[in-house]
Amino acid sequence: MIKLKIVIGGSKGVGKTSLIRRAVDDRFDSDTMSTIGVEFEVKTVTVTDTSISSGPVPVQFSIWDFAGENKFRQLFPAYCSGASAALILFDVTDPNSFQDLENWFSLIKGAEKDIITCLIASKVDLVDKRKISTKQALRYKKKRKMDFYIETSAKEGTGIQEAFDEIAKILVSRSLQTCPHCGQKYSKNLILCTNCGKSHNNNK
């Protein structure tokens, strides 16, 4: 089991707590209480993509929820410590939350420079109130070379499982190496291939 930490950034009210609740418990409450400080939830995803690994790879995420209030932002770098991926949210009905992405992006990259960053559009169910287009979001993702972009609705449950599956895939493929002897994938942390038992740096 690979265990990884995910952090979530984005202005207050963009739907960070709602996204986690949908991802973990598959439910939605219209009156989430404002998050105070930090809490975390655990979610397990299994990567079954055969182009990444011959067998299923279980990944356990601890998803850390951070309060978007300004007074807590100074704690954000400490909260990012050791995280493998960051979800950075904006609300498609709220241009201010889109403007605010830049602050969250630089805080996160400043804290963990190799972190995977995922741009998440939230509340796409609010079609009539939408102010930020897919095109604008994709332009921002490209500008900041973020790893992927996905549109979600915690209310309707769209895009959220897909986001975690995608992160797991990226992280698992990054954490494995291909054995030069048998062609199977195994952990970069290991010296001997778990399939054929040979070493990656000589022919033993």
Ligand code: GDP
């Ligand atoms: P946070 O401050 O980023 O944690 O935001 P919350 O998760 O507390 O959500 C703020 C408000 O937006 C709440 O009233 C939620 O019910 C609402 N909300 C969150 N996600 C969605 C969504 O996908 N669609 C709609 N229509 N409302 C949402």
Ligand code: MG
């Ligand atoms: Mg919250």
